[in-house]
Amino acid sequence: MAFKKKTWKDRMVEYAGRRKLTNISTNQSIICDVARSEGTVSQEGDALSSQNLNDLEQRIEDGFTEVKQTTDTLNQNLDGAKIIHEGSGADVKYYAQLGADAASKKLLGSKNLTLFKKALIMDGTNVQRYWLFRLEEMDVSSYSSLKVECTASFQLTCNDIVLSQSGTIDLKGIDTVSLMLRLNGASNPYYPITVELLV
Incomplete structure (x- = not known):
């Protein structure tokens, strides 16, 4: 909200120091002129x-x-970009956005977070081995999407969204997520799989 300037005015009266004193017992009144008697003034003040x-x-x-x-x-x-804010006080967040394009809005002060880049399949039998990863109630309010890149067989569940091939899950409007990732394989090498939270 823009600042609204106010013009202040002095109170103007005929007798600035005059007071009416009323005796509450007799209800009789007298008019007196009052003046300061403050002794030594060490500082005038404003x-x-x-x-x-x-x-x-x-x-x-x-x-x-x-x-x-x-x-x-x-x-x-900023060449068409603008700085906008959401929230207030300790919860305020600042974003950069290109014009009116809401899809371009990015949170300032955050970086992409890589959860992991490879996995070692160890559990299960020699015929069908797997790797299982679980993450409960992770705060993702500072991120816009979850990106998964993997050439092996996998299934990632993010809340109620299931991903079984490389792709991206939109996290806009989501504050917390629970993740479960199962990576399947026939032996136990390291499999390259990248899971990132993107701002």
């Missing part, structure tokens, strides 16, 4: 005046203007 308050308003407005100019310049230098 007056709560329209001049000082309006100066503060102006400095705040100048700050907002400077931030907007800096942001606009940054967005221009």
Whole structure:
């Protein structure tokens, strides 16, 4: 929301120091002029005046203007990309997005995460060996997709999505996933299989 500048005005009266004192017992009133009697003033301080308050308003407005100019310049230098944010406080996340193309939105400050690149098939019988990997309730809110590359026979289950050939699973709008990966083979060599979380 843009900053809305307010113009402050001083209160203007005929008798600034005049007060009416009422005796609560007799309900009789007298009018008195009140003046400060503060002894030695070690520091004058800043007056709560329209001049000082309006100066503060102006400095705040100048700050907002400077931030907007800096942001606009940054967005221009990003060749059509823009910085957007979601959430607030400690939960805020910043993204880079190309124009209005929501599919191009990428989380800033994160990197792709490689879960593993190869697997050794050891379990099972000599005829049918397999390798099993399970991962429960992993936070994937900072990632856009899960990528699997493998030439061997496998089955990957990501929540309720099943993948049995190399491909990508869309994670947009998903905060946590449970993974189960079974890799099949007839012997026990290392099989190249890459599983990555992509930002």
